[in-house]
Amino acid sequence: MSASDDANDTNDTNDTNGADDAGGIDLEAYADVWVFVEVHDGDVMAVSWELLEEGKKLTAKTGEDLVALVIGEDLDAVVREALERGADRVLVADDPVFEPYRADPYGAQFRAMVEERKPSIVLIGGTHTGRDFAGRVAVPTHAGLTADVTEIDVDDDGLLQARRPAFGGDILATILCEEHRPQMATVRPGVFEPGEPDLDGDFATVDEAITAVDVVVDESETISEVLERNVGDTTDITEADRIVAVGAGIEGDLEPAIDLAEALGAELVASRAAVDEGWVDGSRQVGQTGKTVRPELYVALGISGAIQHVEGMNKSGTVIAINTDPNAPIFEHADYGIVGDFADVCPRLAKSLRERDLAEVMP
Amino acid sequence: MTWTIVVGVKQVPDAKEVGIDPDTGRLDRANAPAVMNPPDRHALEAALSIKDVVDARVVAITMGPPMATPVLEEAVAMGCDDAVLITDRAFAGSDTWPTSLTLASAADTLGADVVVCGEETTDSSTGQVPPGIAAHNGWAQLTYVEDLEPRPDEDRLVAVRDVEGGYERVAAELPVVVAVAYGEFDPRPAGLHRKLYAENDFEPIEWTAADLGIEDEVGLDVSPTSVGGMETVDPVDRRGEVVDDVDELASRLAEVIA
16 A cells, blocks of 8 residues: 555545534544553553553543553463452553564554544554564654653543643644544653552452453564564663663763762762763663653762753752863752762762661661 | 665754744744764664675665755764655654654655654654654564674574663564664765765655655654653752862761751
C-alpha cells in the first residue's frame, strides 16, 4: 500500500464514524482514560504506575473509567497489581507473540484495541519502547500524539492539556488535540510519583474488571525478529533518593565520583556529554534526552548546567555543585556549591562524610 | 540487488546560537543561523556505512523551504548520490502526522529499501517522525539504533538497539525505517571534490505536495495536534550559596541526608 492510499483509508474510516464536526469524527463516541502498562519479562516499568496514578486525577475530573492496558505474556500478577493500583478495568492481550517486545505486533494489537473500544485519552510511558510504538497507533488512527509530556490535565470539556518542554526546556508548550481521537501522549518517566497499591482492597468483582481481548497478531505476519536480548543492569535511577551526577568536566576519571557515591549510598548518573563519551551507560543519563530524576540529594560533578540537563534534575530536593568554573550555570541551579576540582574535592568530601557517619554511630 | 537508501535530514536553528530576546524575555530563534539537525549527521553516516558494504544508492531528502537546500548540499558532499527537496506552501502548519506522511510518500516514490533518520530534531524533539514514516507505509522500524549489519542475501537489516538497561539485536524485513541513536555513527568528513561538486554543480530534485499526490493530506488542517499556548518556565528557586571549604560542604550534605 502506498503512503497516500494509507492516508485515504484513514479518512474513509473517519467518515464512516458518522460525524459532522470539522475533524470528521464523532468525539462523543470516545471515552475513558487508558494507561499502557509496559512489561518486559514480567517486570513493569515504573513509569506505568506513575501514569496510572496521574490517570486517576484525570478520571476524577471526567468521571470516566481508568483503564490499564497490559500486553505481553503470563500477565496475571501484573493485571492484579494494576487493579490494586487503582485501575477500574484492565484490558489484557496475553500471547507469546508479544514477548520480547517488537514494534509491529505491539502497534497492530494496540491499534486494534483503540479502534474497537475508542478511548478518549491514551497515556504511554516515554521509554524507548513507548516512543517506538506510539506512532504505529497514532498514525493509522489519525490520533493526536504529543511527545515527552511533563504535565497533564483535562479541561471542563475533557480536552487533554498536554504540556511539554520546548526549545531546550525554557518554554512549556501546551499541545491540544481538538478534533481527533484518541488524544495520545508519551510521558516522561520520573516526572510523576507512583501511588501505593491497595493490597487489602476488595477485588471480589475482579473477574468483571478484567477483559482478555482478542489477539489480532499472528507470528507469521510479523516483519521483525529479536535475535538477541541482553538486559543486565536495570537500576532505575528515577527511583533513587540520592544521586551523584558526572559531566564532561570529569574527563573520564570516574573513581572519585564512585567513591563519593558509595560514601553517600547514591546512584551514579551522567549528563549526555558523559554518556556520549562512553563513560557511563545511556540508561543512567539525566536530562532532556535522558531521564527525569527527583532525588532528595543531587550532587553534580563537572556538569556545566546546560538547560537540557537541568530540565532532568530540577525536581531534586537539594542540589550540590562541584565545578572548577566559577561562572558555570550549574551554580545558579544549585543550593550549595564549591569551586574546585572534583578529583580533589570528592575524596575529602567522602572522608568527611564517613567520619561523620562514624561519629553518629559510635556512642 | 541495489538497495535504495533514503536519508531524512532537516534544517534547524543552531541551538547553540538561540538567544533570549532582551525586550520580550522570549527565545529568539529568528536570528539563530540555520544548520543541519545534528543527529542527522549520524543518520547520514549510518546510511553511507551501509553503502560501504552493500551495493546501494543513497538519496537525502528534506522537507522545507528552498533555503533549506544547503543541508542537501552537505549531505551530497558527505557522499549521498542524490537529494530531493520537498517544498510547498501546502505543508505549512504540518505536525508530525502530515510530516511523516510526506516523507513516507517520498520514500515510497523513491523505492526506498531503507530509510535512515536521526533520533530526533533539536528544534521540536518529538522523535515521532521515523516511526511515523514506518507506520504510514506499513514498514518495519528500528529505533535507537547503535549498530547496523546489512544482510542483503536475506533482504533484511539487522540492528543493535539501545533498550533500557541493555541492548538487543533485531532483524527487520525490508523496507525498513531506521532511527539512529544520537551520538552513534561518527560522521565522516566531506571530501573536497564532493564539497565543490555539491556547492557548485549539484541541483536537488524538487517535489511539491501535488507531485507526491498528497496535496489534500498535509498542512495545518490535517494535523491532529495544535499548540494551545506557550509559557516560559520559571527557574526553580535555589539558594545558590557557594562555600569555600570542603568540610562546610560536608556539613550541608550531612544536614540533607540526616
